[in-house]
Amino acid sequence: MGDSGPAGTTVNHPIFARFYARLSRAMEHRGLAEQRRRLLAGLSGNVIEVGAGNGLNFAHYPPAVTRVLAVEPEPRLRRLAREAARTAPVPVEVTDGLAEHLPAADAAFDAAVVALVLCSLPDVPAALAELRRVLAADGQVRFLEHVRADTPGWARVQDVLDATVWPYLAGGCRTGRDSLAEIREAGFAVTDLERFLMAETRSPASFFVRGTARPAPGR
Template identity: 65%
Template structure:
C-alpha cells in the first residue's frame, strides 16, 4: 500500500541543505553504523546519505522513505552503496517488514518528524529480532531551559510547517526508553545549528523474550 508523504518545497531544500551539513555529520554517520551486520531497516532514509557508510558485514538494507522526491534521490544513492540497499515507500508506523525480520534498525534524523513516536518505536521493536539493535542519531530538546522554551514555541507554531513535520524539541531518548529499549550507549553532539541542536548518537537493544 502506498504511503507517500509529500513535502515538495522542504524536500528540495533539505536535499541541498543536508549536503552542506555533511562536513560535521558524516563522521557521526560512520560511528552510527559501525559494527552492524545482517539485515538492517533504515527508517526515514531521506536522500540516502547513510548508504555510503554501511559496513560490508551488512547483507541487506531496507530503506524506508515516504517522501517521493527524497526517495528518488535515495534510489540513485543506493546504486552506488557498498552494500545492497532496497529503497521502498513506507511509514515508520507501518514498516513493510515481517515480525522479527531485521537484525538492526537505524533512525537518523527522523524521529523528530513522525506523527506518533511511540507507535514508530513499537513498530521498530516488532520488526527487530529479540535483542536486536536500534542505532539512533537524532536532534533533541536542549538541556538549557531558555533554548528548550524556544524549541517548544517553534514546535507549537511554525517549525513543523516549515521543516517537513520536524519537531525540534522532542525528548527522544526518553521515548526510546519508554518504548522498552535498553540504551546501551549515548553521546551528545552539536553537529547542527540551533534549533536542531543538540543531537544524540547511540545504540539501544530490544528486550530478549524469555522462552
C-alpha cells in the same frame, strides 16, 4: 526524514524535500558524515533503515551488512535515495512505506537505523513499536537524532518554534522532542549514548544524541 499521514498514503513535502536535500549535504561537510559513519560502525547482517531521506547513510554501511531495506515515504527523497543506493558499498533496496506501518515481517532484521527521523514522526510510540516488531530478539536500534536542549533558555525557544512555524516549514519536525525518552518509554534499553552539538554555535536544532538501544527484557 520522517513521515506523516495514515497507512497506505504517500507523504509529499516537495518544497521541504528540495530544501532538505541541499541542507543535508551541507551538514555532511560540517561533521554529520562522520557522525553517520560512527552510527553505522560495526553493523552486520540484515538492516532496516526507517526514514532514509536522500540516502546519505548508504555510503557508510560496513561490508558485514548483507542487505539494507531503506524505507522512505517522501517521493522526491525516495528518488534521491534510489540514486544513492546504486553506488552504496552494500545491497540497498529503497521502498515506500511509513514508520508506523513498516513493510516488513516480524523479527526479520538484525538491526534498525533511524537518523533524523523521530523528530518528525506523528506517532513515535507506534513507530518504535514497529521497530520492535521487525527486530530479531537480539536486535539493536542505532539512532542519530536532534533532541530537546539541555538548557532552559534553548528549551523555551524550541517550544515556541514547535508551537508555531517550525513543523510547517520543516516537514513536521519538532526541535524540542525528547526522542531519547521516547526510545526508553517504548521498552528499549539504551546501551551506548553520546551527546554532542552539531554546530559550533548553538541553535534550536543543534543538540544531538547518537547511540544504540536494544529491546529491554520483559518489556
